[in-house]
Amino acid sequence: MVEKKIIKEMRDYANLNNVPIILDEGINFLRDYIKKNNIKRILEIGTAIGYSAILMSDVAEDIILTSIERDEVRYLEAIKNIKKANLEERINLIFKDALEVDLKDSYDMIFIDASKAQNIKFFEKFEKSLIDKGTIITDNMNFHGLVDENIENIESRNLRQLVKKIKNYKVFLEENEMFITEFFDIGDGMAVSKRK
Ligand code: SAH
Numbered sequence: 001m002v003e004k005k006i007i008k009e010m011r012d013y014a015n016l017n018n019v020p021i022i023l024d025e026g027i028n029f030l031r032d033y034i035k036k037n038n039i040k041r042i043l044e045i046g047t048a049i050g051y052s053a054i055l056m057s058d059v060a061e062d063i064i065l066t067s068i069e070r071d072e073v074r075y076l077e078a079i080k081n082i083k084k085a086n087l088e089e090r091i092n093l094i095f096k097d098a099l100e101v102d103l104k105d106s107y108d109m110i111f112i113d114a115s116k117a118q119n120i121k122f123f124e125k126f127e128k129s130l131i132d133k134g135t136i137i138t139d140n141m142n143f144h145g146l147v148d149e150n151i152e153n154i155e156s157r158n159l160r161q162l163v164k165k166i167k168n169y170k171v172f173l174e175e176n177e178m179f180i181t182e183f184f185d186i187g188d189g190m191a192v193s194k195r196k
């Protein structure tokens, strides 16, 4: 078990430095999912400072996790946190843009939590690294409630574009014949896509 103090320090760091780590409800949901489905090999897109990576790996001692991060400051902070949590042997970090990474291994579960505008690209690239009956879980499907908002009411053009992309991703998941997706109003909204 990772010490409570380490978790608290990560949360404090995230608050101070505006790092968008997963909400309590979201991480509890992921941890339950990992436990119930006996998930052992996890791939995460978007490490930030290692908060969700550490808490997912902490569910059982035989879980191994690979996580990809392109921001150097966050990557280095994640390395530090993973050391503190004594999880260097089970968490493998890759410092790179995820769309440029080539993976050889297969994973039971993939957690997509990086640039929200690129979700379709991540999904299409990394479904190849998923086991036959694996699951892809995507965070921030509600994007602070903005996805259900009338798009005209969003003032910033960039934000409007982003919300449009998340909506498109939702349609992409709904229409995907290879996967069955359930959407949960948990945390900031999570999509659970199981391969048929
Ligand atoms: N999963 C983390 C939070 C991740 S925040 C947690 O809950 O604790 C999203 C992160 O994805 C950011 O740190 C950002 O730098 C990273 N990111 C965004 N696009 C990326 C890409 N294309 N490749 C790798 N990392 C990316």
Ligand code: MG
Pocket (backbone or CB within 6 Å): 020, 021, 022, 113, 139, 140
């Ligand atoms: Mg998130």
